[in-house]
Amino acid sequence: MEKLSTKLWLIGGTALVVVLVIAAMGMARQTSKDSFCVTCHAYEKVSWDYGKHPEVGCIACHTKGVVRDKTAGMRKVMLTLTDRVDPHRDNLPSYKDKINDNCVACHFTEERLALMPIFKERHDEYRKHSATCMGCHEAGHVIKLRELRQTGVRLKI
Ligand code: HEC
Ligand code: HEC
Ligand code: HEC
Ligand code: HEC
Numbered sequence: 001m002e003k004l005s006t007k008l009w010l011i012g013g014t015a016l017v018v019v020l021v022i023a024a025m026g027m028a029r030q031t032s033k034d035s036f037c038v039t040c041h042a043y044e045k046v047s048w049d050y051g052k053h054p055e056v057g058c059i060a061c062h063t064k065g066v067v068r069d070k071t072a073g074m075r076k077v078m079l080t081l082t083d084r085v086d087p088h089r090d091n092l093p094s095y096k097d098k099i100n101d102n103c104v105a106c107h108f109t110e111e112r113l114a115l116m117p118i119f120k121e122r123h124d125e126y127r128k129h130s131a132t133c134m135g136c137h138e139a140g141h142v143i144k145l146r147e148l149r150q151t152g153v154r155l156k157i
Contacts, residue, residue, distance in 0.1 A: 040087040043149035047141035
């Protein structure tokens with residue numbers, strides 16, 4: 001009798017874990033979509049739509065790995081829900097250095113560099129002069145539009 005109930009617990013427990021893992025995977029996928037980001041970052045959507053990378057999703061540039069994305073994301077949802085930051089009105093922090101690795105991951109692949117040795121040669125030199133690609137490239141967001149978002153007059157209600 002006792003053995004049977006242990007077995008049932010094991011089966012039940014395993015089933016629960018499987019369901020939770022599937023649910024978490026689904027959530028992770030939904031919260032990585034551009035449409036999710038845009039609910040809070042409408043300004044950034046516009047400066048991205050008109051930029052050079054509208055075909056590259058938000059997360060491709062803004063990721064630091066799933067675990068860090070999701071913990072940072074949960075913190076941001078909390079900040080928004082508790083009204084400590086209003087992402088539509090407040091100036092948001094901006095970290096070019098966090099994004100740089102992802103630029104490199106797409107543009108400096110072995111294949112690309114092998115196809116374009118001059119590109120590599122020149123960029124080895126260029127990169128000595130700027131800590132990030134953004135020192136020279138307007139990537140992701142149109143800077144003019146991006147700055148409007150940072151300086152726009154907002155009414156406090
Ligand atoms: C529930 C609202 C909300 C959603 C949804 C949201 N964000 Fe944010 N985001 C915020 C808030 C609030 C901040 C400011 C955080 C702070 O002050 O530290 C922020 C800051 C940022 C920043 C700048 C600071 C940093 O950590 O790099 C980036 C980039 C960013 N979000 C990208 C995204 C992306 C990409 C998505 C979709 C995967 C997304 N956000 C979804 C609310 C949100
Ligand atoms: C090709 C890469 C790229 C893509 C795609 C991209 N971004 Fe960015 N994003 C950047 C860079 C680079 C910065 C830092 C801007 C700077 O300081 O020059 C940035 C900054 C931000 C910030 C911080 C606030 C600010 O203005 O600096 C937020 C929020 C943000 N992006 C959200 C988004 C959202 C939402 C999407 C998708 C709709 C997106 N980004 C798509 C590269 C990208
Ligand atoms: C997911 C991959 C991906 C990421 C991440 C990415 N890019 Fe791109 N980038 C592309 C694609 C695709 C194009 C358009 C086709 C091409 O020129 O290769 C492009 C185009 C460009 C161009 C040429 C634009 C022109 O004038 O023709 C530059 C410069 C550039 N990206 C810089 C950056 C920088 C800087 C970052 C980091 C903020 C970045 N990219 C992040 C994929 C990416
Ligand atoms: C000091 C300035 C400078 C820095 C820093 C820089 N670039 Fe460039 N980049 C240029 C110039 C100038 C060109 C056009 C001439 C050339 O290809 O050498 C260019 C061209 C490009 C192109 C387009 C090549 C094509 O197919 O037309 C891409 C993509 C690119 N850079 C990506 C990056 C990435 C990613 C970074 C960061 C790792 C970066 N650049 C850093 C100056 C810079």
